Amino acid sequence: MDNKFIEKASGAIADKYRLQILQALSEKGTLNNSDIQEMTGLSQPCVSHHVKTLIDSGLVNSHKEGRNQNLSLNKEGLKDLSGFLNKLT
Amino acid sequence: MDNKFIEKASGAIADKYRLQILQALSEKGTLNNSDIQEMTGLSQPCVSHHVKTLIDSGLVNSHKEGRNQNLSLNKEGLKDLSGFLNKLT
């Protein structure tokens, strides 16, 4: 397991909005940036930033469709992080 | 599961030195601040700060013995975080 991934992924989770996004993706399966903007009340550039952080972390996948960016959980990434933490115990 | 705990705990992991400390605790069981200072090469106040962050996060336990602070993993905390991430998938 690459420590750089662990750092990035855990850092991505360590924010209330990004955590909210992850939980919403877990429940709903997919969201686009507008959904997130509505859900969080954040500005569009701010949502764009948080979404980028999540994608860069490897915890979220992006599927572009026309002008929409559909997001979904990267379950592999989440499992890798979860498994890493579990192995520490 | 309390989101505040998830945010704090993941934030605590999202740093190379704190991650290194967690991994060392996992391998060795216990460490004190001097061990960590030697291991990381950080200054004593800086180690003190990172250790405080880890303790505050609920991922590390502190057992004071005289002038030594012995640290160990809080396995419950790690399992809680790991379980939370797993449930997202």
Place this chain on the structure above:
DNA sequence: TCTATACATTTAAAAGTTTGGATGCATTGG
């Protein structure tokens, strides 16, 4: 008691993060 050791706290500087306004670009619908 005096000294050394272990850790905490205060302070301050540098670096990074979060946020929104303004703007730009691409796609879609009329």
Place this chain on the structure above:
DNA sequence: CCAATGCATCCAAACTTTTAAATGTATAGA
């Protein structure tokens, strides 16, 4: 083609984190 929509980028302000030097407090040993 034009207007509207969805997202990215640039910029700047506010805030937080990281780090170490200086200093303080407590315990342990000579």
